[in-house]
Amino acid sequence: MHTVLVEAPGGHYPIHIGSGCLDALADSIPADATSLALVTNVTVDALYGERVRDLLAAAGKPLVTIALPDGEAHKSWDSLNQVFDALLARGHDRKTVLVALGGGVVGDLAGFAAACYQRGVRFVQVPTTLLAQVDSSVGGKTAINHPRGKNMIGAFHQPQAVVIDPDVLQTLPAREVSAGLAEVIKHGMIADAAFFDWCEAHVTGLRALDAALISQAIRRSCEIKAAVVSQDEREAGVRAHLNFGHTFGHAIEAGLGYGQWLHGEAVGCGMVLAAGLSARVCGLDAAAVARIQALVQAIGCPTRAPALGAGRWLELMRVDKKSRGGKIHYVLLPRLGAAQVHEVEDAVVAALLLQSGA
């Protein structure tokens, strides 16, 4: 097992990574917890619920399971309220601890529930998708969606611990593996060109979930993300780089309706667009653009942007949290392994979208 530390103002905590590390889950439960709530979805509950409940029994606390409907469409107030109702019905107090078992939807929602329940209780992340393991479970961003935009209602609330066992990925559909790999390769693009090279070289093994390769990819992703979050918890600066491809990606998710494309798929396609914009705005060379497009394709994500029309694209991106005073800011790459934030004129973006058939 390997441990990566996050040292943010809002909390210092370990990310435990390794085959079988789920077995030690009870060690991550604070001793003074009065009760536990396992927040998951019905799909994950059927696969891992019983095992995790057995493991948590070692902590010796009363436990309630809250199994939400599966899918991005349920990252909603209704699901959030289902958590609050269950906690209040059982009399869970401020010393309760939530355990988020699932992908990004479960982690974001359970984390936000923990941020708001009685003005804040503790929680532990147990991500079960590759995307959640390499991205959303680390860093304390929690949220639910609003019909007008993804993650519009949320909080920064750091977990007590993140427990990442790659073994649970064996039950993950191939499409979700591809979506998770989008965030893996993103870390290379924005911060570590050598890791990008490594991903290119091992893409087949990564998609096949080769144990050593996938553990290495998770570890490097968590190291990069933990370093960024420790430096800039609230996204005043460098943390914004993690949003590479996300402004376009969020527009895809909102434009097509949440749940049509997986978040990672939208980000994968968004990174291809952001690479194209980088070439126009800050000099990313054509070879790098081509490598980015090829790697997004090789991991199994879509590279062709949906045809929303430039006006709709810009409208959707303007409501995204990266906008300031009506101007859209984009994370762009001057070269592989480095990122910058640029304010770009709508006309430049519209030209790119037109050329991309979007």
Place this chain on the structure above:
Amino acid sequence: MHTVLVEAPGGHYPIHIGSGCLDALADSIPADATSLALVTNVTVDALYGERVRDLLAAAGKPLVTIALPDGEAHKSWDSLNQVFDALLARGHDRKTVLVALGGGVVGDLAGFAAACYQRGVRFVQVPTTLLAQVDSSVGGKTAINHPRGKNMIGAFHQPQAVVIDPDVLQTLPAREVSAGLAEVIKHGMIADAAFFDWCEAHVTGLRALDAALISQAIRRSCEIKAAVVSQDEREAGVRAHLNFGHTFGHAIEAGLGYGQWLHGEAVGCGMVLAAGLSARVCGLDAAAVARIQALVQAIGCPTRAPALGAGRWLELMRVDKKSRGGKIHYVLLPRLGAAQVHEVEDAVVAALLLQSGA
């Protein structure tokens, strides 16, 4: 004008107190705000909305007014979502600033909206009830209610500034003045026996909103609350003392249905019960209990507890945020001007409730 400073980890900010200080409201708007949202209720909007919009115009920012229905029953998800809908429809970004104009319901709800919108934006408190001026606008506690309990969903989120103009109290119904005075005298009971004496001596002038007396009462209340919050923002210790009378009070509000009694009325009655419990548990003398009951009555708050039945009282208090592991903790007074937290056996509380006809 007098300024009291709050110096909490979550934010340092001024509380401006004084007749006419509303006129300088625009000075409390951060220069880099991209837009403003005036969150109020329909009653306050009719009284002060136009004047406040004129004052905010000096800040030179686009402004939207969000006027919610009036009353504790509307401290709900529906109202919160009304704020989010308006902000998103107008494209308010992370640099927007919310201005909460109203009583405790508006301040708590607008503060929670600010805590969650795009994971946190800034806000300014402009309290227009005595209760909000001496209590809820200071200290960063924000929340909405849940059918199973008051303030169950919320966050700690400190404002940028609090602007308290006692002149606006002239339009406040007498019943609301009484409810606000309950929190004023609470500050004397828990932290300053001389201030309690002063309140006893000036109760008639305070109820009549004598300008000098009410300003002095607000200032001393804010000084006491600011000192407590600066020392213990997240209620790990001494901040709990501010909840004197609130465990009983919240049970009254929930038991009768939110909005039947005003919060301050419920707290007033709750303080009489808590004084009686203090006599049984930690030796508050009978003369002090009688003075507390007499002063609660003199300010115009109810002193007779509603007859919910002891079982229902205890059930309602157990879900309150002050409970830990199913045990109810009470803030009690060993003497006037000092507070302690005690875990009290249900049987002792039940005996008190029975004796009180509750």
